[in-house]
Amino acid sequence: MRRRRASRHRRAWRRKTLLGLLVAVGFALSGAAGAVAYFLPAITTAIRDTGHTIQRGAATPAASASALPGEAAAAAPDPSVGSQPFTVLLLGSDNDAKFSGSEVLTQSMILTRVDPRTRHVVMLSIPRDLYVPLSSGGSDKIDKAYLHGGANAAVATVERNFHVHIDHYAWIGLLGLVNLIDKIGGVDVVATNPVLDDFYPADLSGQNPYAFQRVAVLPGPQHMNGIEALEYVRSRHGDLRSDFGRSQRQQQVLLAIRTKAKLLGLADLPDVASAMSNDFSTDMSISQVAALLPLAGTITLQNVQQVLLLPPDVSSAFVGSQDVLMPNWELILAEVRKHFPVA
């Protein structure tokens, strides 16, 4: 009798425990569901826009050592975002209504080396008009590498010409940049000079993508929203330095974004992901991107070195029907070796 009562008591206790466990699991799952719902935009973006693989060699059928200057690309170190220095090719495209799908040029190419141990960053702007052998075959302006073979070709072309190994790439479109800057509350920038342009492309309004608009960014420290920052980094007609001036301004705004990004936390990821939706892609995984966030916050401005390729590194020329910049590889590669040492 006592044994039966004890057995019933044990069963009841087990049932209660099981029930308690089920309730606890239920709450844990509902909490997780709440978190997943919150992070859904970030998760969707992470799945769609991150983790793309660079197919080395796959998009380079015509590439050959003889077609390219100097020796072969540097040996590849482990491309992890850990304590080892790594190289990222930052790409920016005019993906407006003039272009269809991914058939876009890269108006901005910034080769960036990050050393997590020394917290040192080098940003080298590659002129978009640089006339180089493309990894997809033939020679053309370097901004066409992406047009002919996407990120793979852009990475391969830079690797082969500049003799560097690129661990990762990150690509952003016009609206992605505008939305990102708006989402972080704008950026504070010291405009270098009056940036005036009467032939600035009015291609984001959705009407005539070949129309012009007037732009006047006044000089000095100021707060810029996404559209104003885009006008500042994109305009080039009124600048004696043309693309060189634009490259300098692009690096400036990138650093201003970094300053604002330091204020962001994990809970901001969904907003940022939504802002850049469809206008961003990278081969970095979401965990690698997450690992970069705290690193970005620890890098001081004094440790960021900005490099531009100016004459005599390049010289103007006319090839076919287009103005191009011819590289002086001896000078350029010396500069590259200085800032992008082989691991």
Place this chain on the structure above:
Amino acid sequence: MRRLLAVVVLLALMGAFAFGVNRFLASRRSHIPSESTISAPTETRTAVTLPGTMFISQHGDIYALAGGYFSDLRLARSGTWMQPSVIPGSDAILAVLRTDAFSDVYMIDAGGGAVHKLSHNATPGKVIQLNHWMFWPRVGADAQTVYMSYDSPKTQESYQIDFAVWQGTLAGKLAVHQVTDPFGYTGGDVDAVPLAGGGILYSKYQISSGQVYSRLAVQKDALAEPVYLTTATDDCGQPALSPDGASLAMVCTGGTGLQSTRLEVASLSGTTLGKPRTLINNCLCAAPAWAPDGSGLAYYAPADAGGHFQLWWIAGAAGATPHAAQEVTS
């Protein structure tokens, strides 16, 4: 029945918990101020009472600051109102109304609010390159001579568009004589300050060895060679001359990697600039302006990395021992 009720209550609690987790995460977002969260200056009283009346622009409106309180000039909004400047010996001010394709200079009665358009820079046609910009209007001590930066001459066929300083009169036409000859494709000449003895002090942009920089220059006669006060490596602009004309405040970016500025003050005698003193280093300082009695210097700068530009004040900025900067608005 009791079990069913218990299950329903539990499910409801779990739903509430999921919602709570979701909202908790949302509450952990960074509170970076956005354009929509900026309050009008009229909603607050300043922390410091500045001498005289100061005119400022924020978010396309112009406000007068006097006795620690802001008042909205309530100008009709068909663009962005900006760059207010006082007309000496008058209650009126000049200001710029900027739209997407052009900007015009207006004279505004700061007391009554009457507005007079002084320029007509819009083109009636569809060729947008025929529109013009006019910025930084300033009136000389005679309360008649006006200087401003004007994007002329230019043609609709050329990419070249630079600001030159032009001169005119309040009573007549604004842009009558071209005063400065800008370096091409640099952005040009901006921020002209009329000098008491005639001529102007302004910021002249130049590009050399792939670098763009500004030098402060003094020019007595139209299209004459300017006398430079600062060097290319200083990269100084935004000049503000004290009421007695003896102290020059300026914003310099030389050596900052173009990511910050220095607010500097130097003595000025004719075309001789004294050794500059740095009032604020490593800041995003902008648009310095002296008090009418010369007792201090106001300027804009963000309070922190995530903040918007606020008004700051340095008492005794012209003296050897200026006070620490005080935040006027927050």
